[in-house]
Amino acid sequence: MIYFPHTQSCGTSTGVSVPCMFSSMPRTQYDAALASHQEGLLDIVQRAGINVLWQENDGGCKGVCNRVPNKDIPSIAAPGLCSGEECYDEALFTGVEDHINQLNSDTIIVLHMIGSHRPAYYRRYPDAFKQFTPTFDTNQIQNCSQDVLTNTYDNTLLYLDNTLNNAIALLKHHQDKFNTALVYLSDHGESLGEDSVYLHSMPYAVAPSQQTHIPMLMWLSHDYQQQFAVEETCLRQRAQTQSYSQDNLFHTILEMLNVTTNEYQPEWDILKGCRNRTA
Numbered sequence: 001m002i003y004f005p006h007t008q009s010c011g012t013s014t015g016v017s018v019p020c021m022f023s024s025m026p027r028t029q030y031d032a033a034l035a036s037h038q039e040g041l042l043d044i045v046q047r048a049g050i051n052v053l054w055q056e057n058d059g060g061c062k063g064v065c066n067r068v069p070n071k072d073i074p075s076i077a078a079p080g081l082c083s084g085e086e087c088y089d090e091a092l093f094t095g096v097e098d099h100i101n102q103l104n105s106d107t108i109i110v111l112h113m114i115g116s117h118r119p120a121y122y123r124r125y126p127d128a129f130k131q132f133t134p135t136f137d138t139n140q141i142q143n144c145s146q147d148v149l150t151n152t153y154d155n156t157l158l159y160l161d162n163t164l165n166n167a168i169a170l171l172k173h174h175q176d177k178f179n180t181a182l183v184y185l186s187d188h189g190e191s192l193g194e195d196s197v198y199l200h201s202m203p204y205a206v207a208p209s210q211q212t213h214i215p216m217l218m219w220l221s222h223d224y225q226q227q228f229a230v231e232e233t234c235l236r237q238r239a240q241t242q243s244y245s246q247d248n249l250f251h252t253i254l255e256m257l258n259v260t261t262n263e264y265q266p267e268w269d270i271l272k273g274c275r276n277r278t279a
Helices: 014-021 032-036 041-047 089-093 096-101 146-173 222-227 232-241 247-256
Strands: 051-056 070-072 107-112 181-185 216-220
Touching: 014 032, 014 247, 041 051, 041 107, 041 247, 051 096, 089 096, 089 107, 089 146, 096 107, 096 146, 146 181, 146 216, 181 247
Parallel strands: 051 070, 051 107
Antiparallel strands: 181 216
């Protein structure tokens, strides 16, 4: 696992950040109306012959998955993983194993998690992940002490960690057929009462760092690193010392999938400087 501690979002809300990170436009030039009428990352890779699947568990893909195969998880999830129209993120794996078993080509699968979203943090994880206590089990978070609210939020992170672990285990299970890799990043950050600010969606220019500083990580299987000549030591060193953003996603994924297009800009590719082209 390679963690990128210095990563910034494109926006402070899902509606801005998700379309932005899947577009070719950097944050400083992003135009939502223009992006909605252009091919995004998934359109390009699908047109290149790569199989695409979007699994949705956060109320919609904001237009990003409109032209690719997609599934609304609350409508198909296994019993026990959902309550009403909300599901735990483990439900995102519904049908994925069967999908992979039928594949005979390169593939990208997007799991759009609900993660730690919205004020009802206590509803984002099963009871087994209630490890930090006491917690605040309502959505009236402004009435909660910051320590207790942080406990509740940290439990969502434990559950997220478990979900990512399950994703990596699934990829390892299919390494006999595919060179596998995983990229995770959040769409935005979250304020937990610092300076009496909560949630997210503040204007980017005045938003606190808690809303624009996001987690990003990569897991690259050994076979993937060998096949694509990625030097792990180089990547780890760059991850710790350089700054990145959601602007890097579009170009990095294109290169990871070996897609050639004029839209690709190598200076935005996270892996570019850590590939041994002589290998």
